[in-house]
Amino acid sequence: MRLDMISTTLHIPLGGQFGFWQTVNSHGWCALVPFDVDKSEQRLGRLLELQNGTLVRCSLHRRSSNLTAELKSAGKITKAEKDEVRRQLTECLRLDEDLSEFYTEARRRPHYRWIARQRAGRLLRAPTVFEDVVKMICTTNCSWALTESMVGNLVRNLGTPFDNGVRSFPSPQALAQVTEKYLRTHIRTGYRSPYLLELATRIAEGDLKIEHWRSSTLSSEELFEEARSVKGMGTYAAGNILKLLGRYDYLGLDSWVRAKFYELHKKGRRVSDKTIERHYASFGKWKGLFFWLEMTREWYDRKFPF
DNA sequence: GCGTCCAGGTCTACC
DNA sequence: GGTAGACCTGGACGC
Numbered sequence: 356m357r358l359d360m361i362s363t364t365l366h367i368p369l370g371g372q373f374g375f376w377q378t379v380n381s382h383g384w385c386a387l388v389p390f391d392v393d394k395s396e397q398r399l400g401r402l403l404e405l406q407n408g409t410l411v412r413c414s415l416h417r418r419s420s421n422l423t424a425e426l427k428s429a430g431k432i433t434k435a436e437k438d439e440v441r442r443q444l445t446e447c448l449r450l451d452e453d454l455s456e457f458y459t460e461a462r463r464r465p466h467y468r469w470i471a472r473q474r475a476g477r478l479l480r481a482p483t484v485f486e487d488v489v490k491m492i493c494t495t496n497c498s499w500a501l502t503e504s505m506v507g508n509l510v511r512n513l514g515t516p517f518d519n520g521v522r523s524f525p526s527p528q529a530l531a532q533v534t535e536k537y538l539r540t541h542i543r544t545g546y547r548s549p550y551l552l553e554l555a556t557r558i559a560e561g562d563l564k565i566e567h568w569r570s571s572t573l574s575s576e577e578l579f580e581e582a583r584s585v586k587g588m589g590t591y592a593a594g595n596i597l598k599l600l601g602r603y604d605y606l607g608l609d610s611w612v613r614a615k616f617y618e619l620h621k622k623g624r625r626v627s628d629k630t631i632e633r634h635y636a637s638f639g640k641w642k643g644l645f646f647w648l649e650m651t652r653e654w655y656d657r658k659f660p661f
Numbered sequence: 662g663c664g665t666c667c668a669g670g671t672c673t674a675c676c
Numbered sequence: 677g678g679t680a681g682a683c684c685t686g687g688a689c690g691c
Contacts, residue, residue: 500687
């Protein structure tokens with residue numbers, strides 16, 4: 356479908372702490388639709404769905420001390436819609452998250468000073484917790500290629516169409532409308548299908564309010580347990596979802612980071628998860644972030660992999 | 662082209 | 677509380 360698009364530009368002032376390209380490439384999310392990346396231009400693309408259903412395609416890049424967002428939509432964007440775009444982008448790029456305390460901790464430790472220098476530590480997230488949780492479940496027990504396939508199928512089959520084949524991430528309501536068989540056959544989510552369906556149905560029916568998690572006053576332990584109560588979210592998935600909520604108390608171990616830890620700290624020898632936990636215990640509430648950045652440091656030293 | 666094996670987290674049943 | 681086996685997909689490999 357081709358629509359007559361209206362373009363407009365939004366400028367968002369950035370603090371000195373903010374590393375745009377570092378945030379975009381902080382983990383694999385930028386490679387999962389409806390995000391897309393243009394490496395040569397250092398741009399992040401994203402189709403946003405606003406509360407009133409309006410779709411806005413954003414192309415983001417850094418220009419001096421501003422984030423420039425080039426917006427395209429089927430009609431003229433109102434001021435209220437622009438404000439919502441700004442809010443959603445602030446959520447995705449964690450522009451409101453204050454990492455001063457984390458950087459002070461990093462500067463105190465010679466091995467981690469590079470983190471503050473690089474302005475690393477902001478982890479890209481989706482506009483909604485729902486999208487983050489669905490994607491996290493789609494990373495479990497499979498290769499990255501399969502994650503890309505499952506998320507691509509979800510967006511292609513259940514997302515709202517925009518322009519030129521681009522689609523939004525499906526809402527809980529859209530996901531809740533299909534059957535487990537449909538998910539297995541068309542989305543290829545396998546045994547995860549009943550988990551995704553249950554999650555979407557609970558949210559659509561108002562039984563589970565995961566969008567509150569980002570502003571929750573619960574302790575990290577309580578929030579971790581609440582995340583664990585979602586079927587399909589084990590210790591790995593819940594630990595990493597907490598990082599996307601701004602809580603870094605958990606490591607979120609998977610086979611890739613374990614292997615990286617063995618390589619960096621144990622000359623390739625396997626050790627127990629408890630040993631890894633002990634290694635980072637002194638980092639307190641920041642341990643998950645120090646851990647992830649140490650495991651991915653080479654991404655910052657050379658090119659990012661996504 | 663077909664069959665087999667394997668890697669990857671989580672859940673459930675069982676001890 | 678700890679452990680074994682099932683779940684499902686796609687890629688690698690051998691024939």
